[in-house]
Amino acid sequence: MKPKSGISNNMLPGRLRDMAERAVDNAGENNATGAEQDVQAILQELQVHQIELEMQNDELKLANEELELQQLRFSSIYNLAPIGYFILNSSGVVTDVNNAGLTLLETGKMGLASKRLIQFVVPVHTDVFYRFYHEMSIRRARESCQLTMRSQTGREFHAQIEGIAIKAALGEQPQYYVAIIDISESIEARRALAETKDRLQLSLEASAAGTWELDLETMEFYLDEFNRNILGGMHGNGFDRGYKNFINILHPEDREMVDHCFRNSINFDKEIDVVTRIMNAEGGLSYASIRGHVIHEAGNVKRLAGIIIDITEKRRIEEETIKLKRNQQNEISLATLTAEENERRRISDSLHDSVSQLLYGIKIKLGLLNSGRPLNNEQQDINLLIDQAIAETRNISFELAPSILTDFGLPATIEELAKRLSSSKMHIQTRATGFHQRPDIVLETSIFRIIQELLNNCMKHSGASQVKIEIKKNKHIEIHVKDNGVGFRYKENERAVSGSGLSSIKNRVNLYNGKLDVQSAPGKGTAVNITLNF
8 A cells, every 4th residue: 555645655653643643633623524534544654654664674684684694604704714814994903803813923812902013014024014004095906015024922924915995984994904824835935946946057057057848749849048059059940949850950870869769768758868969050069968857747748858968078078088098008008119129129139249140150160160171961060050040040130120120111121021931831922102201210110010910920820822911101001911811700709819919919000099900701811901090
């Protein structure tokens, strides 16, 4: 039932009562019938409003209960939240705080009574908090900052602070809602990570290394700045991150080997540890050690990662060390050979100057004893033995230290050696070219000893009837000695053969950074080819 137009639903009960009383007073003045109708109308309006008020009251009760329930829920969330929530007044005093906030500050609500939140900020960061608070009050937008706070017990912690100012009603002071998160563990973790990264970077720099990673899904090869420098100063479009592009940077002879190592690692989860040569942008050659392994991470595609170490300088030092060691060994070998040659020369001179002269003297004396008379058989035998002793002494003296080598050079000495060692069973041919200018006597002596040792091996082991010796001098010294003997399996018998003279030859060849090549087979003779650098 709708009220009359003169009465609004918003009229209070007191207002309606006044209207009813005036209507009753006027009833005496008007006729009874009209007054009674007015009173009935007012009573009806009062009943309607009573019902409406009862309904509104019921709705208010329901809304109040819902509000209390929501307040209870909010209170539970507010107090059980893991983040510290604070409500500040316009002076920055804490008016309310949840349990997490009390735990952060290690105090109770009584300990926060009338205290400003800034009192828990370390002095060096109070200006940060002032700026944060000022920005909240000016902008009325969400603000944030990071600073260090100190709890009631003196424990310091790093805090992330988020806040916003809210004005409840016109004329009222705003309240500041602030959330505080303890980020000490995060800060320490980042600091530890940064320190670890710095240490790793220092280690990589100290070891001349850089990091790389191969995405096994896209086969893209990621390099850090240091690695790009190692691989030839590639920047921008110089390296398109393709795995094939990376392999093509390597020395052509190493590409297949490095690719095999990577594929082995991918297929069988093996470590990568390989040394390769790299052609850099300037065309130079550098050395790199590539190390890495497969990384498995939950939820991520497996990948290859590792480091590349520039070992060019290390290789240079190693090669210099090897060269120095070889030079030292050569010096020792040269000193040993020189001492041997000096001792041979001394013995040769002794044989030539003493034993040979004595034998000549004996032969002359025998001739004087029988001057004018024919020698009997015994004297002839003695004379023949003396001649053989003189010839043998000369041969021994020649083999020990041929004076012809000093006086006439290597070709004449080799020719003389061939004449002395040739016989009806073994013919020796010699040929020497390019010796218009003599090398130094030490090199000539080494060549003579090599050929002498090879001929001794032929006489002892080959059973050859013919031996050809050829010596060439150009940029190198080339020695070729070939026989038609029984031959042997060189690789199978290399260790045994080395005891019969080849070890001495190898030492002399190594002294001049030379090469020794032996070609032999049973029934096909033996060919020895030697190259000496001088």
